[in-house]
Ligand SMILES: Nc1ncnc2c1ncn2[C@@H]1O[C@H](COP(=O)(O)OP(=O)(O)OP(=O)(O)O)[C@@H](O)[C@H]1O
């Protein structure tokens with residue numbers, strides 16, 4: 001067989017088996033975890049998402065895949081991104097030289113590495129490094145080739161705007177996508193690849209405990225410092241999503257648990273029925289009405305683009321249909337118009353102003369107060385519908401302590417928008433139901449089951 005034919009044969013074998021390429025052409029020895037990911041990525045149209053602890057060799061995997069793409073495909077374009085130029089060019093790109101050192105000829109001689117680009121002489125393919133910054137949402141956009149590959153390192157830290165802008169590119173039929181990250185955030189594209197969109201991805205978790213690359217001393221340090229049941233250990237060692245990202249207000253595991261419950265409103269006949277109305281502030285946001293009774297809750301109405309009068313009409317309708325005890329409206333801004341329409345319809349709505357002073361001593365404003373009460377409700381067993389948008393809304397906001405008075409302050413919607421998150425309208429509507437102490441029309445405790453201890457059933461306070 002002529003030399004050329006032999007090369008063609010080798011390359012076509014490598015094309016189907018990136019692991020063999022890494023071993024034979026780069027002279028590297030992948031760990032079993034890296035092997036599994038390479039094997040999955042070898043398939044056309046592969047979408048691979050990896051959560052991982054520190055130092056298991058994720059970035060290394062990206063370097064290898066860049067070379068595999070350039071050596072095995074002619075018409076190929078590889079977009080490589082990470083949240084900061086430090087992670088991308090200082091680390092990942094710098095390691096390219098290291099993995100080129102032992103590469104086989106003739107490939108090695110043809111690879112050309114530039115500051116943000118790698119190409120191969122005699123091929124039209126290239127890989128390009130683009131940092132994913134909010135100001136530059138086109139990082140993964142605008143490239144076309146027969147073989148498209150998207151490599152996304154530290155994906156948990158990448159702003160949602162980047163994924164938004166790349167939505168079309170990332171779902172091009174046949175395109176391959178490889179993402180890896182320490183799973184620090186409980187929302188967004190990367191999180192979703194392991195949750196609501198899990199069926200669309202081949203998923204891996206690289207635990208440090210299973211990686212020959214990670215020094216057990218590192219694992220022990222984290223365990224000693226934070227504890228094996230800490231979020232730090234979950235994220236940095238096990239490569240598992242945390243229960244709550246450090247400054248996240250609503251713990252993800254609590255929300256997940258609340259979604260797994262199936263309560264019926266009739267179970268809480270003794271508790272007041274409260275409707276909470278969140279009014280869309282900006283075009284594109286949702287107006288939402290949530291019904292809560294005791295530990296039961298449900299989204300009973302949501303829409304984009306209603307006038308305040310139309311929304312008021314629906315609120316009044318639901319108030320009557322459900323024979324609700326209270327109708328609480330976020331009256332800030334446009335909400336004022338919903339309030340006046342409801343008053344004209346004689347439905348006695350209760351106004352809630354998110355920016356006013358909190359009635360709880362530890363919260364900075366009323367919006368924080370109602371979210372705080374909502375969190376208590378979740379912790380005492382509240383149930384919500386299994387709705388992925390509601391979940392995102394609940395776990396989206398972060399919080400901080402105010403300087404001086406040290407009060408809890410929930411992240412403003414405008415700041416969430418800056419982080420690329422949607423306005424948490426579904427969760428806000430549920431939170432609004434906690435804005436007033438409401439008594440059931442037929443008298444509190446009328447239907448409360450007796451716990452048999454001969455005392456008043458003060459335990460039921462949590463249901464109010
Ligand atoms: N299979 C391997 N053989 C030899 N060295 C490896 C291998 N995999 C990774 N390494 C080396 O181990 C170190 C850690 O790898 P890498 O930076 O790829 O890990 P990472 O998972 O991206 O880490 P981080 O969590 O810090 O981003 C690097 O020095 C890398 O060159």
Ligand SMILES: [Mg+2]
Nearest residue numbers: 058059060153
């Ligand atoms: Mg890395």
